[in-house]
Amino acid sequence: MNTPRITSAFAKAESEKRGAFVAYLTIGFPSLDESEKAIDSVIASGADIVELGVPFSDPFADGGVIRSAAYEALRQGVTIDHVIALAKRVRERHPETGLVLFSYYNLIFSKGLEKFAAEVADAGIDAVLAVDLPLEEREELLQVLRPHGIGYIPLIAPNTPLERVKESEAGLENSFLYVITVMGITGARAELPRDLAGRLDSIRAVSNLPVAAGFGISPKAQADEVCRHADGFIVGSALVKRLAEGKEPCLG
Amino acid sequence: MLKKLTEEEFKRRAASADRVAVFKEFLADRETPVAALSRLDEDEEAFLLESVAGGETRGRYSYLGIEPRTQGAERRRGRLPRGHRADARGSSRQKTRRTYDHKKRKQKMKTHYGIYGGQYVAETLMAPLRELEAAYEAAKKDVAFARKFNGILHDYVGRESPITYAKRLSEHLGGAMILLKREDLNHTGAHKVNNTIGQALLARRMGKKRLIAETGAGMHGVATATVAALFGMPCEVYMGAIDVERQAPNVERMKMLGATVHAVTEGSATLKDAMNEALRDWVTNCADTFYVIGTVAGPAPYPEMVRDFQSVIGVEARRQCLEKYGRLPDEAIACVGGGSNAMGLFAGFLDDPEVKLVGVEAGGKGLASGEHAASINGGRLGVLHGAKTMLLQTDDGNILDTYSVSAGLDYPGVGPEHCHLHDIGRAEYAVIDDDEAIAAFDALCRFEGIIPALESSHALAEAIKRAPKLGRDKILLVNLSGRGDKDMENVMRYKASRASSSRV
Numbered sequence: 001m002n003t004p005r006i007t008s009a010f011a012k013a014e015s016e017k018r019g020a021f022v023a024y025l026t027i028g029f030p031s032l033d034e035s036e037k038a039i040d041s042v043i044a045s046g047a048d049i050v051e052l053g054v055p056f057s058d059p060f061a062d063g064g065v066i067r068s069a070a071y072e073a074l075r076q077g078v079t080i081d082h083v084i085a086l087a088k089r090v091r092e093r094h095p096e097t098g099l100v101l102f103s104y105y106n107l108i109f110s111k112g113l114e115k116f117a118a119e120v121a122d123a124g125i126d127a128v129l130a131v132d133l134p135l136e137e138r139e140e141l142l143q144v145l146r147p148h149g150i151g152y153i154p155l156i157a158p159n160t161p162l163e164r165v166k167e168s169e170a171g172l173e174n175s176f177l178y179v180i181t182v183m184g185i186t187g188a189r190a191e192l193p194r195d196l197a198g199r200l201d202s203i204r205a206v207s208n209l210p211v212a213a214g215f216g217i218s219p220k221a222q223a224d225e226v227c228r229h230a231d232g233f234i235v236g237s238a239l240v241k242r243l244a245e246g247k248e249p250c251l252g
Numbered sequence: 253m254l255k256k257l258t259e260e261e262f263k264r265r266a267a268s269a270d271r272v273a274v275f276k277e278f279l280a281d282r283e284t285p286v287a288a289l290s291r292l293d294e295d296e297e298a299f300l301l302e303s304v305a306g307g308e309t310r311g312r313y314s315y316l317g318i319e320p321r322t323q324g325a326e327r328r329r330g331r332l333p334r335g336h337r338a339d340a341r342g343s344s345r346q347k348t349r350r351t352y353d354h355k356k357r358k359q360k361m362k363t364h365y366g367i368y369g370g371q372y373v374a375e376t377l378m379a380p381l382r383e384l385e386a387a388y389e390a391a392k393k394d395v396a397f398a399r400k401f402n403g404i405l406h407d408y409v410g411r412e413s414p415i416t417y418a419k420r421l422s423e424h425l426g427g428a429m430i431l432l433k434r435e436d437l438n439h440t441g442a443h444k445v446n447n448t449i450g451q452a453l454l455a456r457r458m459g460k461k462r463l464i465a466e467t468g469a470g471m472h473g474v475a476t477a478t479v480a481a482l483f484g485m486p487c488e489v490y491m492g493a494i495d496v497e498r499q500a501p502n503v504e505r506m507k508m509l510g511a512t513v514h515a516v517t518e519g520s521a522t523l524k525d526a527m528n529e530a531l532r533d534w535v536t537n538c539a540d541t542f543y544v545i546g547t548v549a550g551p552a553p554y555p556e557m558v559r560d561f562q563s564v565i566g567v568e569a570r571r572q573c574l575e576k577y578g579r580l581p582d583e584a585i586a587c588v589g590g591g592s593n594a595m596g597l598f599a600g601f602l603d604d605p606e607v608k609l610v611g612v613e614a615g616g617k618g619l620a621s622g623e624h625a626a627s628i629n630g631g632r633l634g635v636l637h638g639a640k641t642m643l644l645q646t647d648d649g650n651i652l653d654t655y656s657v658s659a660g661l662d663y664p665g666v667g668p669e670h671c672h673l674h675d676i677g678r679a680e681y682a683v684i685d686d687d688e689a690i691a692a693f694d695a696l697c698r699f700e701g702i703i704p705a706l707e708s709s710h711a712l713a714e715a716i717k718r719a720p721k722l723g724r725d726k727i728l729l730v731n732l733s734g735r736g737d738k739d740m741e742n743v744m745r746y747k748a749s750r751a752s753s754s755r756v
Contacts, residue, residue: 110649
């Protein structure tokens with residue numbers, strides 16, 4: 001059984017009276033080697049959990065920054081197997097950091113679910129998030145993840161009813177709720193929606209899992225604001241953009 | 253004679269009887285008894301009693317019902333209803349009385365076809381899909397909605413479309429009779445408009461203000477732009493940049509109709525990328541935007557909804573064939589990209605096991621070349637654009653670029669219901685390559701004076717292959733899903749390139 005690193009990452013952040021920092025990186029961008037270095041540097045800069053984005057040919061839920069990164073990674077021939085192998089190397093260097101495999105479902109399904117779960121477990125990945133696998137369809141994946149003690153991260157959208165939030169977290173361990181802050185695709189926004197704080201409060205009130213907010217969060221100030229109402233925050237596009245500009249992937 | 257009951261009268265009778273007949277009259281002139289039955293029989297035991305053949309000279313009656321008191325089954329050659337046999341052996345009649353459970357019905361909304369289909373979408377789209385399901389379920393039961401839909405199909409699209417006997421072509425082939433269902437004669441020149449009218453009516457009913465669509469060959473884009481103009485709604489169409497180039501006349505048509513066309517340059521810059529971009533728009537603007545999907549793909553309820561709106565093709569063709577030839581066709585043949593014209597045709601014949609259903613996929617340069625768009629014949633199970641279905645994909649699960657001379661078939665997936673019909677053996681799926689499709693295109697032009705769409709030419713090519721092997725008493729019904737004006741340039745370019753390569 002894996003150590004429940006996702007759970008302990010949030011517990012650690014809470015004990016330090018801060019929100020957990022979840023960093024998303026598209027693996028294979030700018031290259032596989034540079035991705036691996038970028039992971040080391042986001043962990044050094046304080047990331048508690050790293051989401052390893054698997055590049056997909058049809059990233060219909062992503063904004064321009066992550067899409068471009070995915071296309072570049074694909075051009076270099078990066079596949080889900082490369083991402084899992086990279087995770088295994090990262091795990092050896094970082095025994096404590098939570099690792100989440102972040103993918104479109106076809107890449108997972110295409111591998112064969114049993115095989116996928118076994119390889120992910122072997123690599124020391126803690127949890128899986130599939131962008132296009134809602135509550136209604138996720139059971140077949142959960143069935144193969146459970147025996148390995150691998151968590152699943154459900155997405156909660158601005159239009160997800162609270163009743164459904166409860167259903168979404170039912171039966172999940174070593175996980176958190178990924179609360180999407182805005183209607184739409186990934187990418188930094190100048191402003192977060194005004195009703196976000198209230199929304200996060202009400203989700204937290206019904207939830208047993210930690211709550212982290214993502215989509216559109218970039219400057220440190222936004223993250224701090226979010227963490228007054230959440231257990232953690234997720235930064236993706238902003239980090240990938242810094243990599244695209246040849247900068248260190250850290251919070252601006 | 254039945255007379256209308258007042259509520260009081262009903263109560264008075266109910267006090268002394270265990271059943272009181274009530275009735276409601278409504279117009280169902282485009283409804284066949286079988287289509288009406290299919291609405292009852294999802295979960296309940298439903299039945300249909302039809303009067304004997306000869307409806308032309310005698311009145312024709314159909315009785316539909318649920319919860320039969322007695323059930324019969326045909327065993328070998330014996331045709332005695334089970335209840336009677338039971339009686340003969342002296343045991344009691346089998347009773348099947350169940351309560352009609354509306355709640356159960358509601359939950360039984362079809363989202364999967366065997367292992368295919370489903371709702372593989374981002375969480376943000378689940379709420380709009382629920383909203384769409386509810387609206388569609390309500391619309392399906394609303395007679396006024398059906399009347400409006402059928403009225404527009406009649407007055408605006410020009411339905412019904414005829415079936416044409418391709419006499420010279422059939423005689424030339426010297427075998428089965430080829431009948432063409434003339435969807436090419438619809439306003440806008442293809443079957444696509446049947447669906448966009450249905451969806452736009454639904455959008456209006458739901459209070460959505462804006463229509464978006466993806467398009468490959470541009471026919472669905474044109475059909476969506478057309479209804480948007482008809483209903484006075486703003487419309488934005490996403491189209492792969494490569495398709496924008498090879499289907500330029502349709503881009504101009506959409507613009508002329510007032511739509512905004514966005515050329516999608518990323519990925520493979522074709523239909524799948526256009527669909528990705530449309531999904532991104534929808535996920536951002538779903539509060540006021542209706543996404544008009546052009547084929548029987550995508551998340552539930554789209555595959556079912558699009559099939560239902562297109563089922564007018566098969567329902568009409570079935571009736572027309574019976575009226576004109578006194579029998580059903582032996583085979584119903586249609587091309588399959590996403591598969592909406594095929595599902596529309598098949599829908600009319602699903603309950604007629606004697607009618608063979610044949611879908612035709614685009615073989616491009618041949619299955620072995622890897623350059624094709626035949627998802628069922630050359631693909632592998634996967635998940636894309638909201639559904640689990642057969643997909644053309646790499647070993648590691650990325651989606652492949654597809655190829656076909658016909659832009660409308662150029663899609664790496666296929667409607668989930670087709671995969672299911674294939675699995676259960678109800679339909680078979682053939683492959684026609686570019687050359688065969690072009691030859692069929694030429695044949696129809698020369699023999700019948702009809703210029704078919706390259707998509708439909710694939711279905712026609714399959715019929716041309718099959719007809720000579722069948723007797724003259726057999727009927728092949730081909731869905732001529734669209735007209736070929738949009739393809740003139742492609743065909744000329746294709747022939748020019750073949751001519752030059754054969755000289756080398």
